[in-house]
Amino acid sequence: MKVIIINGPNLNLLGKREPEIYGSLSFDDYYKSLQEKHPHIHLEYFQSNHEGELLDKIHEIGFSFDGIILNAGAYTHTSIALGDAIAAINTPVLEVHISNVHNRESFRHHSYLSAPSKGVIIGLGLKGYDLAIQFFKDSNHTK
Numbered sequence: 353m354k355v356i357i358i359n360g361p362n363l364n365l366l367g368k369r370e371p372e373i374y375g376s377l378s379f380d381d382y383y384k385s386l387q388e389k390h391p392h393i394h395l396e397y398f399q400s401n402h403e404g405e406l407l408d409k410i411h412e413i414g415f416s417f418d419g420i421i422l423n424a425g426a427y428t429h430t431s432i433a434l435g436d437a438i439a440a441i442n443t444p445v446l447e448v449h450i451s452n453v454h455n456r457e458s459f460r461h462h463s464y465l466s467a468p469s470k471g472v473i474i475g476l477g478l479k480g481y482d483l484a485i486q487f488f489k490d491s492n493h494t495k
């Protein structure tokens with residue numbers, strides 16, 4: 353089973369960035385714990401601050417992987433192109449947000465990604481990525 357975590361802009365700064373919202377653990381450290389917890393799946397991680405690179409990665413793996421866990425950061429709220437990419441591929445996508453975007457600024461309340469995604473995990477901290485992996489592991493989900 354092949355699952356990829358794709359993180360968008362500013363998520364490379366996890367651990368340093370607004371720790372009161374996003375926590376003080378770096379994603380690299382958290383990712384190591386995910387690899388240890390899920391040794392039997394093929395897990396990959398990709399991060400980019402560039403919308404086009406996120407699109408290219410979704411196109412590259414979107415017809416061969418079993419699951420995509422996507423935290424597109426602020427592009428969630430702006431990118432019709434990322435929503436279209438999710439709709440275009442075969443691989444199911446779980447949209448993840450570390451913070452509860454619904455108790456933050458109103459511009460974070462709308463997502464272009466939620467409708468074409470299989471589901472959404474919001475506000476459970478980094479644990480959301482782990483729960484998303486578990487979802488893909490539990491059964492063979494199709495789009």
Ligand code: DQA
Nearest residue numbers: 423425426449450451453460
């Ligand atoms: C975020 C929420 C977004 O609104 C924000 O732009 C981020 C992180 C989250 O994981 O809580 O960069 O996606």
